[in-house]
Amino acid sequence: MEECISVFDMLKIGVGPSSSHTLGPWRAAERFLNELRTDFEINTVTRVKVDLYGSLSLTGKGHATDLAVMLGLSGQDPEYIPIQNIDKIIKSIEAKSEIHLGNQVSIPFFILQDIVFNKDFLPFHANGLTFTAYFNNETEYSSTFYSIGGGFVVKEERENAQNKVAIKCAFPFPINKASELLAYCAKENKSVSEIVYDNEKSMRPETEIHHELLRIWNTMLECMYIGCHSEGILPGGLHVRRRAFDMHQNLIGLCNYSTPQEWLEEIRKTEVKFRQILKWVSCFALAVNEVNAALGRVVTAPTNGSSGVIPAVLMYYMVIENHQAGENEIKKFLMVTGEIGSIFKKGSTISAAMGGCQAEIGVSSAMAAAALCELLGGTPAQVLMAAEIAMEHHLGLTCDPIGGLVQIPCIERNTMGAIKAINAAELALATDANNAKVSLDKVIDTMWQTAKDMNSKYKETSEGGLAVAVNMADC
Numbered sequence: 001m002e003e004c005i006s007v008f009d010m011l012k013i014g015v016g017p018s019s020s021h022t023l024g025p026w027r028a029a030e031r032f033l034n035e036l037r038t039d040f041e042i043n044t045v046t047r048v049k050v051d052l053y054g055s056l057s058l059t060g061k062g063h064a065t066d067l068a069v070m071l072g073l074s075g076q077d078p079e080y081i082p083i084q085n086i087d088k089i090i091k092s093i094e095a096k097s098e099i100h101l102g103n104q105v106s107i108p109f110f111i112l113q114d115i116v117f118n119k120d121f122l123p124f125h126a127n128g129l130t131f132t133a134y135f136n137n138e139t140e141y142s143s144t145f146y147s148i149g150g151g152f153v154v155k156e157e158r159e160n161a162q163n164k165v166a167i168k169c170a171f172p173f174p175i176n177k178a179s180e181l182l183a184y185c186a187k188e189n190k191s192v193s194e195i196v197y198d199n200e201k202s203m204r205p206e207t208e209i210h211h212e213l214l215r216i217w218n219t220m221l222e223c224m225y226i227g228c229h230s231e232g233i234l235p236g237g238l239h240v241r242r243r244a245f246d247m248h249q250n251l252i253g254l255c256n257y258s259t260p261q262e263w264l265e266e267i268r269k270t271e272v273k274f275r276q277i278l279k280w281v282s283c284f285a286l287a288v289n290e291v292n293a294a295l296g297r298v299v300t301a302p303t304n305g306s307s308g309v310i311p312a313v314l315m316y317y318m319v320i321e322n323h324q325a326g327e328n329e330i331k332k333f334l335m336v337t338g339e340i341g342s343i344f345k346k347g348s349t350i351s352a353a354m355g356g357c358q359a360e361i362g363v364s365s366a367m368a369a370a371a372l373c374e375l376l377g378g379t380p381a382q383v384l385m386a387a388e389i390a391m392e393h394h395l396g397l398t399c400d401p402i403g404g405l406v407q408i409p410c411i412e413r414n415t416m417g418a419i420k421a422i423n424a425a426e427l428a429l430a431t432d433a434n435n436a437k438v439s440l441d442k443v444i445d446t447m448w449q450t451a452k453d454m455n456s457k458y459k460e461t462s463e464g465g466l467a468v469a470v471n472m473a474d475c
């Protein structure tokens with residue numbers, strides 16, 4: 001049965017630094033609150049405890065999982081919470097040893113005792129977390145969730161229930177595989193973005209699609225703007241210096257603008273030479289991931305760790321390739337990225353805890369490559385080939401963040417994913433895609449096999465690679 005995954009499931013507005021370790025657990029806490037509200041009286045809760053398992057435990061500190069569950073339990077929404085409130089809420093919980101559960105009732109909460117980092121893994125998925133509520137009548141209620149990547153959260157019984165009711169996908173063009181997407185494009189004589197748009201229209205009004213896609217773009221643009229104008233050292237103890245600021249200053253010099261939109265227009269006026277193209281693209285990608293590492297607002301695309309690739313490639317199109325590009329191109333670009341990401345999610349994984357960094361940077365690069373290829377005039381076959389090429393050259397990429405922080409190698413890695421995406425789009429445009437030797441579906445299968453073969457040391461556990469080669473204390 002096809003799963004209906006919307007563009008808006010793949011591109012979510014949230015808070016850094018991680019979609020699986022921050023956004024997912026935050027959403028899980030919100031769902032637990034909803035369960036308490038639906039099935040119990042929330043004001044009869046006297047205490048809440050959170051158990052983190054597997055990768056959420058091993059890299060949860062560096063990925064701010066503990067902060068995310070506290071903010072979720074406090075009834076805050078990651079999409080709308082003012083960033084400046086995050087620190088205040090956490091400091092208040094620490095200082096008072098008290099949490100305002102669901103923004104409704106204050107109960108004692110001792111961070112060190114009530115958030116437990118269990119080293120063991122739950123069998124269903126590497127990112128498990130269990131919430132337990134204790135009530136004033138001496139009873140308790142526990143609920144376990146799994147953060148399966150990209151901010152998606154599931155409960156085990158939903159996946160495994162024997163009598164689960166199959167939910168039929170209501171899309172006019174249900175798609176599980178790239179070959180199905182290509183067949184729809186051929187049959188309907190439509191581009192990839194047109195097929196995606198028809199699917200989206202079956203779920204929500206066109207005005208809403210328009211508004212939400214532009215809201216996503218504006219969040220990306222603002223994120224790049226903030227990153228290019230923020231100096232200093234990133235939090236977490238690695239002492240990583242923000243580089244987008246200096247790079248941006250060197251590229252643009254003194255200019256006059258005061259909003260992200262004016263900034264974009266200013267860059268478009270700048271004459272850019274080849275070496276500067278690489279620097280600009282890298283600067284945009286660094287900017288987003290520095291904001292992400294500083295717990296700022298980003299768009300999960302398809303994850304937070306890889307959130308810089310897609311904005312950087314879309315900016316490349318707007319400031320280098322097409323100065324006239326506007327809302328239509330932005331919407332098309334985002335719709336193609338969403339569809340390609342959903343095909344990867346269905347056929348493989350977008351969770352680094354399941355597949356290493358190929359599932360994050362590799363997938364984001366494939367999403368961006370496909371979207372750029374369509375905007376540059378590629379046929380649907382070339383669009384899918386661009387995604388295939390981008391992933392082919394990320395296969396086997398491991399996840400080994402130093403100190404469990406989404407900083408090294410993550411921030412730079414976004415620049416690599418963006419540059420590879422541009423190259424993949426160009427290669428596909430220069431190729432007869434109808435005679436491709438490797439299809440996108442084949443590379444997705446290969447990615448999944450590689451994910452299953454990959455040692456768990458390289459799946460967001462910080463137990464291998466750079467994470468053990470580099471000593472935090474030396475940084």
Ligand code: SF4
Pocket residue numbers: 305306352356357358360361398399400401406407409410411413460
């Ligand atoms: S190494 Fe890659 S997958 Fe791992 S946290 Fe960093 S960006 Fe994400």
